[in-house]
Amino acid sequence: MSTSFTERTIEYDKLLADFKALLKEKALKFTNQREKILETLYYSQEHLTPEALHQLIKEKYPELNAGIATIYRTLSMLEDNNIVSSLSFGAQGKKYELGAKDHHDHMICTKCGEITEFVDDVIEDQQHKIAEKFGFKMQDHSMQIYGICKKCQDN
Amino acid sequence: MSTSFTERTIEYDKLLADFKALLKEKALKFTNQREKILETLYYSQEHLTPEALHQLIKEKYPELNAGIATIYRTLSMLEDNNIVSSLSFGAQGKKYELGAKDHHDHMICTKCGEITEFVDDVIEDQQHKIAEKFGFKMQDHSMQIYGICKKCQDN
DNA sequence: TATGGTTTGATAAACAGTCTCATTATCTCT
DNA sequence: AGAGATAATGAGACTGTTTATCAAACCATA
Numbered sequence: 271m272s273t274s275f276t277e278r279t280i281e282y283d284k285l286l287a288d289f290k291a292l293l294k295e296k297a298l299k300f301t302n303q304r305e306k307i308l309e310t311l312y313y314s315q316e317h318l319t320p321e322a323l324h325q326l327i328k329e330k331y332p333e334l335n336a337g338i339a340t341i342y343r344t345l346s347m348l349e350d351n352n353i354v355s356s357l358s359f360g361a362q363g364k365k366y367e368l369g370a371k372d373h374h375d376h377m378i379c380t381k382c383g384e385i386t387e388f389v390d391d392v393i394e395d396q397q398h399k400i401a402e403k404f405g406f407k408m409q410d411h412s413m414q415i416y417g418i419c420k421k422c423q424d425n
Numbered sequence: 426m427s428t429s430f431t432e433r434t435i436e437y438d439k440l441l442a443d444f445k446a447l448l449k450e451k452a453l454k455f456t457n458q459r460e461k462i463l464e465t466l467y468y469s470q471e472h473l474t475p476e477a478l479h480q481l482i483k484e485k486y487p488e489l490n491a492g493i494a495t496i497y498r499t500l501s502m503l504e505d506n507n508i509v510s511s512l513s514f515g516a517q518g519k520k521y522e523l524g525a526k527d528h529h530d531h532m533i534c535t536k537c538g539e540i541t542e543f544v545d546d547v548i549e550d551q552q553h554k555i556a557e558k559f560g561f562k563m564q565d566h567s568m569q570i571y572g573i574c575k576k577c578q579d580n
Numbered sequence: 581t582a583t584g585g586t587t588t589g590a591t592a593a594a595c596a597g598t599c600t601c602a603t604t605a606t607c608t609c610t
Numbered sequence: 611a612g613a614g615a616t617a618a619t620g621a622g623a624c625t626g627t628t629t630a631t632c633a634a635a636c637c638a639t640a
Contacts, residue, residue, distance in 0.1 A: 299606050299617055337620040357588065364596095377561055386559065392551045397570055400545055405575035406532055411593085413553055413568040420560035475628085492589040497628065511606055518627060578622050 282312050292351055303336050307344045317357060317365035317385055320345055344382065357412065379419035435465050447506055458491050462499045472540045475500055481543040498534060530567065534574035
């Protein structure tokens with residue numbers, strides 16, 4: 271089986287350069303806030319809520335005085351440009367992660383909340399086939415497996 | 426490919442009897458509101474938001490005078506007991522459907538919000554294999570394909 | 581049908597996310 | 611580097627969804 275963990279597939283410098291190019295292309299401005307948001311997402315191994323990201327940035331760059339609205343605005347912009355992707359959790363909102371990885375799915379432990387990523391070629395293939403069959407123009411897809419992770423089973 | 430639509434797998438009378446048994450078992454009461462909520466979910470072919478469900482019930486049973494809080498409370502209770510399941514839409518809330526169907530996945534139009542159900546054996550199989558590989562004890566799984574449906578592509 | 585615990589509707593409150601707008605920052609052109 | 615044009619920002623008001631509170635109504639049981 272081709273299932274495997276995902277890894278960062280891009281250096282931060284390259285990501286930043288691409289981001290700057292994108293901003294220029296769209297006549298958007300490269301601001302301190304946008305840089306720090308991108309950087310914080312890059313160096314975080316976790317899936318972050320906008321609120322959590324806001325906290326991290328306030329701690330690391332208090333002088334920036336970044337507002338929560340800017341976090342939301344920037345995350346939306348990054349998602350529109352496929353730089354980050356989000357996972358929905360119903361009333362509990364969304365969590366964001368840098369999309370500069372291969373597409374992947376999630377396995378979520380219902381006990382400890384840990385999220386494990388994986389990529390599976392068979393599933394990726396099949397999703398395309400299904401969308402095609404229904405005449406659906408696929409934009410995105412997500413799959414979650416819920417259960418108890420190995421660690422929690424042992425405790 | 427084995428992809429196909431799903432159908433109701435239970436008669437309403439049986440569902441109602443099961444529901445009454447569950448309530449008794451948990452020392453909960455069988456109320457008019459709970460009955461109408463279950464019934465409305467059963468006879469609706471759609472995935473409903475709590476708000477939409479509330480509207481339907483107000484139209485059909487105005488004398489019930491059902492409050493929105495009761496809709497939320499009952500949906501949570503039904504979900505806890507695996508009688509309904511929900512789909513998340515980020516800030517746009519959740520949509521609920523009766524779980525008394527075979528397991529199935531969802532294809533969601535990001536333009537009109539229409540939800541199409543499907544079952545695919547290849548995907549079901551693969552999910553089990555993946556969970557096994559990671560030593561994960563699978564409890565549930567879900568898959569969503571987001572895109573533009575045929576109807577919306579034509580408009 | 582009396583009793584006691586449960587459920588209810590109304591409404592207040594919490595919450596996430598969006599919008600507005602005056603101020604500040606960035607970019608471009610010179 | 612400076613100026614002008616324009617985009618981005620932070621603060622906080624606002625929206626829509628979901629939850630909590632509580633007195634009154636209801637249901638199951640005896």
